[in-house]
Amino acid sequence: MQNLLDLLRSVKTLASPLTAFFIGTLFTCSAYGLLSSSLAIRLNAADVPTFYSGIILSVYYVGYIFATLFSYRIINRVGHIRAFSAYISILSALVLLHAVYFSPLYWGFLRLLEGYCLASALICLESWLNTRSNNKNRGIIMSLYMITSYLGAAFGQLLLNIPDKMGFVIFIFVSVLYSVALVPISLTALPSPDVSKHKSMSLKRLYCVSPVGVAGCIVSGVLVGSVYTLGAIYAEKSGLSLANVSFFMFFTILGGMLIQLPVGRLSDHMDRRFVMMWASGLLFLIAPWIQLFVTEGLPQLIACGMLLGAGTFILYPICVSHVNDKIEDDERTEAAGMLIMLQSLGMIFGPVVISLAMQLFGAISFLLAFSVANGFFVLFALRFIAFRPDANYIAVTKTDPVPLTPTHVYTEITRPDTLMDKAKGIFAEKH
Numbered sequence: 001m002q003n004l005l006d007l008l009r010s011v012k013t014l015a016s017p018l019t020a021f022f023i024g025t026l027f028t029c030s031a032y033g034l035l036s037s038s039l040a041i042r043l044n045a046a047d048v049p050t051f052y053s054g055i056i057l058s059v060y061y062v063g064y065i066f067a068t069l070f071s072y073r074i075i076n077r078v079g080h081i082r083a084f085s086a087y088i089s090i091l092s093a094l095v096l097l098h099a100v101y102f103s104p105l106y107w108g109f110l111r112l113l114e115g116y117c118l119a120s121a122l123i124c125l126e127s128w129l130n131t132r133s134n135n136k137n138r139g140i141i142m143s144l145y146m147i148t149s150y151l152g153a154a155f156g157q158l159l160l161n162i163p164d165k166m167g168f169v170i171f172i173f174v175s176v177l178y179s180v181a182l183v184p185i186s187l188t189a190l191p192s193p194d195v196s197k198h199k200s201m202s203l204k205r206l207y208c209v210s211p212v213g214v215a216g217c218i219v220s221g222v223l224v225g226s227v228y229t230l231g232a233i234y235a236e237k238s239g240l241s242l243a244n245v246s247f248f249m250f251f252t253i254l255g256g257m258l259i260q261l262p263v264g265r266l267s268d269h270m271d272r273r274f275v276m277m278w279a280s281g282l283l284f285l286i287a288p289w290i291q292l293f294v295t296e297g298l299p300q301l302i303a304c305g306m307l308l309g310a311g312t313f314i315l316y317p318i319c320v321s322h323v324n325d326k327i328e329d330d331e332r333t334e335a336a337g338m339l340i341m342l343q344s345l346g347m348i349f350g351p352v353v354i355s356l357a358m359q360l361f362g363a364i365s366f367l368l369a370f371s372v373a374n375g376f377f378v379l380f381a382l383r384f385i386a387f388r389p390d391a392n393y394i395a396v397t398k399t400d401p402v403p404l405t406p407t408h409v410y411t412e413i414t415r416p417d418t419l420m421d422k423a424k425g426i427f428a429e430k431h
Helices: 002-045 050-078 080-099 104-131 138-161 169-187 203-209 211-237 242-258 260-267 272-293 298-313 315-324 329-361 364-387 408-414 416-430
Strands: none
Touching (some): 002 080, 002 242, 050 211, 104 329, 138 169, 138 260, 138 298, 138 315, 203 211, 211 298, 211 315, 272 364, 315 329
């Protein structure tokens, strides 16, 4: 009980200065979650083949890659707050254009632009957040950020049930959520990072710093991208009603949210690579069994969704924390961009391959792909954990220091005149 109270106190202390930051994140991710699932459901309802739906929705993450290559220049020129405001404003406008015309190609183009803008906004948020944390509390702060993100995304899933007879009400709601997200970030008194101090960082250096973190970001992209783009389609193809699809997506994201804080705190006190490996290992074992129980009733649906979400959404924040433990403040903006780029590669590759497998072999392919991806990551992580111990977490037995050079006391005792005086004293006592 005392440990829980201590955890809550530390969370309150860390979160209070970042309240405006987290509120902006909450509304941003609500809009993102609602739009992603809504588009997937509409494409499925329009009888667009699953493989093509996967490609259209994955184009979004191509925009992520462009953002990681170019957006940092704007961020470093105008600052984090102005850049965030600009990108979210454009997003708010782009969303409304979905209601103008329905065409898979047209929607794919809009998704490309939306991906660029959202990824740029996330680079602003994550690089900003990492400059406000250190190696002792980065796990908890990243957990709070991810909790806020997933709480927003989960709330967005519940908005799928809004009646939309006219076909554009959902898009209006998404645009409003993005617009509201601007308010707390624009008005925050939190100082923006100093963009005058900036150091370039190569992908090679990033991999040398944390190979497990780099691989984890790619695998995380496969998992998270597949949940957001194909999760609703998987649930529908498994026989769930629209209401239950909404519940499944909600509890999947809720499971990812609830696991963040305890695992984030754990990762602050041990080698983060072990935490990544165990999380992936558990999802590797659990994923195939979800198919057997997800349609058995609401309690089973809730349990399956939360287990899937817990294993899927925990990997990325720990990877980010592990990388940021090992770099300097002036490298964080480019590092944030490259980590998002790596996750984006997984988000592009994962849904395209998994959607093709689902079209050929059915809904079960969705979960089997999760097991395969996590199995590869566990083997990769084991290799580096075995041969590259993390210097931040090597246990050292506490001992009293042994001086390598004579200390003042030792020198004083062993001086010739001191030894002679002591010998004379002992001789006088005996006689």
